[in-house]
Amino acid sequence: MVEDVVKELGHLSLGTRLKRIGETLQAQTQAVLALHGFEQPAAWFPMLAALDRLGALSVGELSQAVGVSQPVITRSLRGLEDDGLVQSAPGEGDRRVRRVGLSRKGRGLVQRAQREAWPATEAAVAQACAGLKGDLLAQLAALEDALIEKPLLQRVQEG
Template identity: 35%
Template sequence: MTEDLLTQYGYLFLGSRLKRLAERLQADVVRVSQRNGLDLQPGHYTLLATIAEGGPKSIGALAQSLGLSQPAITKKASRLSELQLVEVTGSGEDGRRRIVALTEKGMDAMRLSRATVWLPVDAAVRQVVMSLSGPLLDQLSQLEQSLEEKSLADRAEEFSQQQTSA
């Protein structure tokens, strides 16, 4: 068996290894969302949550809050607008300033997400990371091994089933 190149090169390819792990985790969150009737990408949740918690915000304020570029926020907001989860309108004082607000459908999606996705995913992530110890690269290996044994989506599903039967 060939050793994983990203693991073999340790800190040199740390960013690539973290990106691979992030993509794996996000794919599992998509599975959990889809199981619960939600057509949302993990990256959408941060924007939706920011608006749900703080009310309508400009593209610039969202970019600043999330530490992302304005073009990235504009792209996410456009996708969420296509899904009818947010409404993007021009500001009264400056037509170039775009305000993003949740629609009723967006508020419903947030309620459903909090109830059926966020809690199980949070519990699954906590379960995976609670036993990690040692240097960072060792922790990454432990995390990857744990996810090989049972995916985050499967852990979230188990949590949901336990909550339902409790």
């Protein structure tokens, strides 16, 4: 087996390590969503959740609420609009600012996700994190190992 250089570099490669864990969680969350019949990218759901919780937002506000860049939000919104999950309109005070909100279809999707997929995903991630103890690097190693040993989808299917 090839040495995991990123893991061995410790704090030096922490950013890469966190990104890798994030990508693993994102891919495994996608599998859980698919199990529950959701075809939308997992990356869309934080935006849908923000719009559900906060109401209509500008692109900048949505970027802040989710913690990703405005270009990422703009690209994602195109897909969300194409799927009919969000609708946008010019802002009242400044017509150049577009406000984005959930459509009826989007609200229904979020409600279904809140009932079906989100609790299962949250429980599976919590289960993967449950045994973490010690310093951050040891916890990251344990979380990575837990996700490799038993992906989220397997955890959800096993209940």
